[in-house]
Amino acid sequence: MSEKKVMLGNEAIARGAYEAGVKVSSAYPGTPSTEISENIVKYPEIYAEWAPNEAVALETAIGASISGVRAIASMKHVGVNVASDPLYSISYIGVNGGLVLVAADDPGLYSSQNEQDTRRVARAAIVPVLEPSDSQEAKDFVKEAFDISEKFDTPVIIRTTTRLAHSQTVVELNDRLEIQDKEYVRDIVKNVMMPGNAKKRHLVVEQRMKDLAEYGNTAAINRVEMGSEIGFITQGIEYQYVKEACPEASVLKLGMVNPLPEKLIRDFASKVKTLYIFEELEPVIEEQVRAWGIPCYGKDIFTIQGEYSANMIRERVLKQELAIEEPADVPARPPILCPGCPHRSTFFVLKKLGIHACGDIGCYTLGAVAPLSVIDTTVCMGASIAMLHGMEKAKGKEYIKNWVAVIGDSTFMHTGIASLENMSYNQSTGTVIIMDNSTTGMTGHQDHAATGKTLMGETVPAISIYHMCKAMNIEHVVEVDAFDTKEMERVIKEETKRDALSVIIACAPCALLKGQKFPYRVREISEKCKKCGACLKPGCPAITKNPDGTVHVDVTMCNGCGLCTQLCHFGALEKYEKEAK
Amino acid sequence: MVTKNIMIVGVGGQGTLLTSRILGGIMTDAGYEVKLSEVHGMAQRGGSVVTYVRYGDKVAEPIVEEGQVDVLIAFERLEALRYAHFLKKDGVIIANDQRIDPMPVVMGAQEYPKDILENLQKKHKIYSIDAMAKAKELGNSRVFNNVVLGMAAKHMQFSKEEWLKIIEKTVPPKTIEINKQAFLAGYEN
Structure with a gap:
């Protein structure tokens, strides 16, 4: 074959x-x-x-x-x-x-x-x-x-x-x-x-x-390609940049990058006039080569941060003047929460209440940036809950009454469980919001133990996050529809005020989850729009401002979650059934 | 053959990956060495996304660097402007005449640049189409990316039949017909 x-x-x-x-x-x-x-x-x-x-x-x-x-x-x-x-x-x-x-x-x-x-x-x-x-x-x-x-x-x-x-x-x-x-x-x-x-x-x-x-x-996995007097020791994708910019150079291509083959490296170095160590990120090869007393160029001319390129070699090794135009000065396009994302709704309520959040790893990390600006910290998987606990132990339960921890369902199942166990065991009183969108969202929708499906497609009993919290002796565990902003506001107010540990499970599936049906869309009724901008506050990409200040809903982007209709006091945004038009 | 460099730019969620897969398919079937590079993960969430496609007799790096692009396929106007400096002197831009406001514009912190395509035209060869409108005419706005591909196809050496064949091979079976129509709407525009 x-x-x-x-x-x-x-x-x-x-x-x-x-x-x-x-x-x-x-x-x-x-x-x-x-x-x-x-x-x-x-x-x-x-x-x-x-x-x-x-x-x-x-x-x-x-x-x-x-x-x-x-x-x-x-x-x-x-x-x-x-x-x-x-x-x-x-x-x-x-x-x-x-x-x-x-x-x-x-x-x-x-x-x-x-x-x-x-x-x-x-x-x-x-x-x-x-x-x-x-x-x-x-x-x-x-x-x-x-x-x-x-x-x-x-x-x-x-x-x-x-x-x-x-x-x-x-x-x-x-x-x-x-x-x-x-x-x-x-x-x-x-x-x-x-x-x-x-x-x-x-x-x-x-x-x-x-x-x-x-x-x-x-071993054949480490390969020498002799060419000109310029020598590169390189590896991985960087090898392709060397071949692109400098196909005539001598190359020691390392397939095994740990441990390093001393004899092979010494021999190669002795055969070239100038030696460059071309490795992205840390100077791992370079430090070893220098420790062996072999002169070379490395991080002194190449960057430690970011990806490498062929142009980097053209400029810094071959000293070529590259005729590269300056990029146009244009507005950035950072990643954002999708239209119909349930996290937006929860963040909007937190923002309205002036609550800070210890954040975690997932799409919802985007809750740190404008216009939502709710998340204050993101460290690693599961850190949100433990950090909220640490804050309380440092500054007391009153201090964290306008703080919450926010964590996704997959991240909670990953490492959040142990942190919540600790809050319960060591008698914290904070509020944890588990943003349960029924999937591992950011990586493209993978299942986990609480979704009830395996990688191999089997349906299995889903582990209940609610009951797991209950089993940790947490008395106040509340499930709320993430899109019900009124109820969410009431529950968050109540639970953050409480002198006891509570968990709010904000439920609504990821807007991109396979099989998700969106029976509704939203349209604007321009005559009713008072140009107040209330609907723009949560930063939904489907809503934009017209030159006259009224708003427009892009129907190809809208998923009909209806968050914006809850924010408009003038009836200028209307939810309608997609099929009916 | 000298390596040809194509760059597809757009907004996360617009379906740039499907376009790169069709391009990769036609070039591989024609016997070229092909390398593609994509963006997955967080950047896909409504951010500016870039896909590189390179083909030729021998291809080393999978990315295309500044000043090297033969065909820049832009699914959105602002993204065409953002990456125009990647073009070669005689490179062409295929632009979908669509505006998607990035968050700084939605929030009113920055303005969406005016007359993007007109200004780009002063320096570059540019072909534009309102692919979304064409796709809606066909009854499915989601196939707009094949309208754009149809326009870009005229600047590559493959025949119409080869394109239609690869589309048939790449898109989901139920959508073959409408995707072909979308391609032709761009190709014959």
């Missing part, structure tokens, strides 16, 4: 998992890693699931590996932080069936809260890292990673970046390898990490990295 297909980097990783004979895949969605699982699930040979968070995903893959099959866990870079607890210890234990963790970094911050570099994490956890440069390599490196994993008895990280994950390039497809399940053998010295055992394993792990570095000196 030699079929060729244009594939997203993430789609190719999924294909790689299939071809490598993977049997178990667990993940939590996160841009730019989400499509890996969404494609793995298309192969019925692999059991694939959404886990509640990345730690559980990795631990699930570890269990599968120890039992003797090939397993994969995928997540975004910050998800690796959540999974770091198992990661640091499975490094000591090693594997039975091959174990691969795919970590998707986000240089340029397209959809993340930081720009951390997984290579740093891997060095700390003492785990090898492979990094592909296009979709073909993405697929091939998954198979390579499983071979390395089993040969060197180690978990292997495949690091990708947004640009690689979300670019489509040609991939040659192969058949699935038939990998025999390995037998499980009880070995507590290797598999039970208590001090006496871990001491021994630590030495094994250090030796393993030396062996891997030696392997990297000659």
Whole structure:
């Protein structure tokens, strides 16, 4: 079979998992890693699931590996932080069936809260890292990673970046390898990490990295392409920028970016006149190369923040004058909540009441920006609830009466549960709003335990967020329709005033959720419009101002949620049934 | 063949990904090496979105950089202006004559630039169409992106039949007919 297909980097990783004979895949969605699982699930040979968070995903893959099959866990870079607890210890234990963790970094911050570099994490956890440069390599490196994993008895990280994950390039497809399940053998010295055992394993792990570095000196995954006197050591998507700008240069393309192959690097450096280390984000290769006493250029001429490009090389290495025009000075177009988004309605009420919010990770992070401007903090998954608790313990219960924590349903299920447990256990009195839109919205609608559907499409009993809160001894748990602004206002006032912990579940499905029906639209009745601008306050993109100050509803964008009709006191906005017109 | 660079810009939710998939499909079927780069995640929520499509005998980077675009397909006027500096000297703009106000404009903090297409015309070759109106005439405003693609298709070397074939292969079966009509409305405009 030699079929060729244009594939997203993430789609190719999924294909790689299939071809490598993977049997178990667990993940939590996160841009730019989400499509890996969404494609793995298309192969019925692999059991694939959404886990509640990345730690559980990795631990699930570890269990599968120890039992003797090939397993994969995928997540975004910050998800690796959540999974770091198992990661640091499975490094000591090693594997039975091959174990691969795919970590998707986000240089340029397209959809993340930081720009951390997984290579740093891997060095700390003492785990090898492979990094592909296009979709073909993405697929091939998954198979390579499983071979390395089993040969060197180690978990292997495949690091990708947004640009690689979300670019489509040609991939040659192969058949699935038939990998025999390995037998499980009880070995507590290797598999039970208590001090006496871990001491021994630590030495094994250090030796393993030396062996891997030696392997990297000659392995085909690290490739030298000799050309001119200008030399680049590069990796990942950056390799493509080097080839684009400077195809004649000498290149050491590292496929294994941790550990680094010292002999190979020294040899390459000795053959070129000027050496450039071309790596996005942290100077991981550069620091090592400098530590070996090899002169090079790196972060002194290339940036530490953001994505790289061919033009960066043209300007800073080749010293070309690029005739690039200045971009036009135009209004920015930041991302916004969609028309019909239930979060807008809840935020609007909070804004009206002058309440501050500890925010969390999801579409609703957009509640921080104008015109809603309700969210004051966003740190990481689940932090909203714990931060509200910390504020109360610091400044007292009166202080937080005009604060709430806001968190989405998926994020609540991810790490919010433990924080709410803490509020209940340690007797906080704050108000938590769970914005339940029945999905993981920002990453493109993935299910979780509270939606009642699995990644593989099974319908299962949904875990009730309401009853979970009740089981935590929280007396005041109120469910409110997110679009009912009057009721929402009443409940928020009541619950924030109360000297007891309360949870408000603001319910209404995401406007983009598949199968969502929008029977209504809204139209303006211009004669009645008093140009007061009340309907514009929540910042719905479907409503704009006409030159004369009256408003206009763009019917192609409107989802008919009717929030604006609740705000107009003059009857100038009217909800109507779409079919009736 | 020298690598050709296409850039599709628009507002998140307008369906730029479908257009890039059709483009990628026709180029792959014609035997070129193709690389596409897309934006997913938060930026898709009503933000300014960019998709790059490159094809040729050999393609290295999957992105298109400033000053290199042969065809800039803009689904919205302001986005055409925002990315016009990506054009090559002889590059063309295919613009959907539609206005979507970004939040700073909705809030009255900034003004939507006036006469965008007229001003762009002074410097660039530009072809524009009210694709939304055409799509509504056909009975489905959502196929406007294929009207725009139809216009852009005239600036690429593939035949009408090849385009229709790839549309048939790419769009959901139920919508093949209307998508073809939309394409032709742009192509024969």
